Amino acid sequence: MAIKISNRAKAIKQSPTMAVSALANKMKADGIDVINFGVGEPDFDTPDYIKEAGKKAIDDNFTRYTASAGILELREAIAAKLKRDNDLICDPKDILVSPGAKASIINVLMAICDPRDEVLIPSPYWVSYTSQVEMVDALPVLLPTTISNNFKIKPKQLEERILELSNPKAIILNSPNNPTGSVYSRKELVKIAEICLKYNILIISDEIYEKLIYDDVKHISIASISDETRDITVLINGVSKAYAMTGWRLGYSAGPRDIIKKASQIQGHTTSCVNAMTQKASIVALSECDGSVTTMRAEFQKRRNYLVEKLNEIENVKCLMPKGAFYAFPNISHYLTHNTKGIKNSVELCEYLLENYHIAIVPGMAFGAGKYVRFSYANSMDNIKKGVNQFKKGLMSLL
Template identity: 70%
Template sequence: MGIQISHRAKAIKPSPTLMVSSLAKQMKAEGIDVINFGVGEPDFNTPEVIKDAARKAIDDNFTRYTNTAGIIELRETISAKLKRDNNLDCDPNDILVSPGAKASIVFVLMTVCDPRDEVLIPSPYWVSYTSQVEMVDAFPVLLPTTMSSNFKINAKQLEEAIISLSSPKALILNSPNNPTGSVYTKKELEEIAKVCMKYNILIISDEIYEKLIYDGEEHVSIASISNEVCEHTILINGVSKAYAMTGWRLGYAAGPSKIIKCAGRIQSHTTSCVNSITQKASIAALNEGEESIKAMRSEFEKRRNFLVGELNKIPNIKCCIPKGAFYAMPNVSYYLQNNKIGIKDSIELCEYLLKKFKVAVVPGAAFGAEGFIRFSYATGMGNIKKGLQRFEKGLKESISR
């Protein structure tokens, strides 16, 4: 009969974004010329100044276990960053450095959620949130949004959802957002925060795309709204996206001592500290990486303008202008409804585009956004141009047979 898999493990679905990426990579390895719009990481190299700091850490034999929460020098650097960029006063002891923001979120959810607690998640959402909530035996509650509201929730909708629940515990807010690229304004955040305070809801604010924001927009951390909101917020951030450091694995959670301390205990029995070399490299990133961010951001903005402009020229495709991150999410429902080849949903459309036209995009279904697909523009302009031609050809053929 064999060993039974736990109900928890059975409930976890494989990440569809990674599935698309790995199939595209596999096709590439087989010599097939695939244009990959599925990637969730910057296509730039980690800046030299950061790599130098890592080399020095190795040469200095800085290779042992550190404090679980991260070396104090790093936590002081993060605390200074939170003051500088987000106008937050955060004691270094109220910061937990984890192996990636992904891990930070899981440790925080493990700390605050009891079985059957409810965690509110605006939809479309980053693929991992729902699985992470399920992993701690809590329930994800999706708050649907539409293109007309730029995929943002509003306070009224949030309040109505909270009232209808039996054990609402937390809201996971992600601005700038993956997959929609939407960015909440200060006023919108104030209204959302007010509702969370009224019902004692913890805000888990995932700000990992903070530095990738366009059109001169400003990132506002919801924690900076007031001391009361700060005490109800766990801010999540990291170095992956801002400094092209996805493989180095460092994220952090900052917020109320009580939560951070318990999350640290959980981390101490699971992953322990973050790689010691990465910690030193991240100090350099946070102190000296600003110049490289500017160059990356300006390149991303150029690509975004081109990609979204071209997408909106394709007949019956509509795409909002994403204000941040490096994703665009066009509405493809016309092609789902009118194709002549039996494609019924975004997953089948993406399979068709990948297999027949060698262009990899992620189905909106992965993000709770059926009718849409996600493009990542973390790929060079040449690829974007070529990939768009293939995409348009694929769509055209799907309705013409």
């Protein structure tokens, strides 16, 4: 007799970004030359100076369990980074190192959410936020944004929505944003912080794309706005995106001591700690610099400029110039209503493009925005050139 799966597990959907990548990889394995715009990780190698530190940790037999919250030397390096880059004074005691920012977020959600607590999430949103909120039996409450507002929430909208809720607990802010690439300014963050302070809403500020920011835009950490704001913010960051270290698995949270302490205890009973050598390598990543982050950022910016320009040249496609991260998020709504193939939504469109034009892009529905698709430009310039051409051909074939 089959064992019954829990209702919690049943509610979880497979990550659609992973699903597209899996299908694209399968087609590749079958010998089909697919251009994969689905991936959410840098296509660069981890810089050598970081790899060396990881290798040295293994050679030094630094290979055992560590303190659950992370080794002190690493938490000190994170505190120094927060001071240097984000103008934040943070005691290492208020920092928790976890196996990826993804783990950091769910640890915090577990520490603060009771069943039916409401967690506000600006939409379009990163796919895991809603699933993670549901996993802790809390309720995701979406705050829709539009392209005309650069995909950013308005303070009035936030306040009105909070007033409609029964148990508003937290908001998950993500700047620079996945999938839209939008970045909040200091002025905008000040207004959001004021409202969160007024209603005692915890700000979970996911800043994982902090280093991937373009033009003259500056990343501001909402926690740095005032001491009061810092006291209601948990900052989330990690090494995955900035240092091309997705597989090493290290993220961190920094925030109010009681929340971090509880999140740390939760981690102590789940994953224990981040692997010891990754912690050593991350100290070097966060403290030293060989210019590779700047080189990667410059390359991403070049690709972004090319891709977005080409997307906007396609008739009836509109794409904002993303200010950060490595995604372009064009509006393709025209092709959902004007096509001869019976395609009705972004999922069907992406399947059609993958099967017939061999490009893997992620349907906007995955991010709560069905009229859009997401391209990752963590891809070679050659692939971007070929891929955007295929995209255009694919759209034209629908008419």
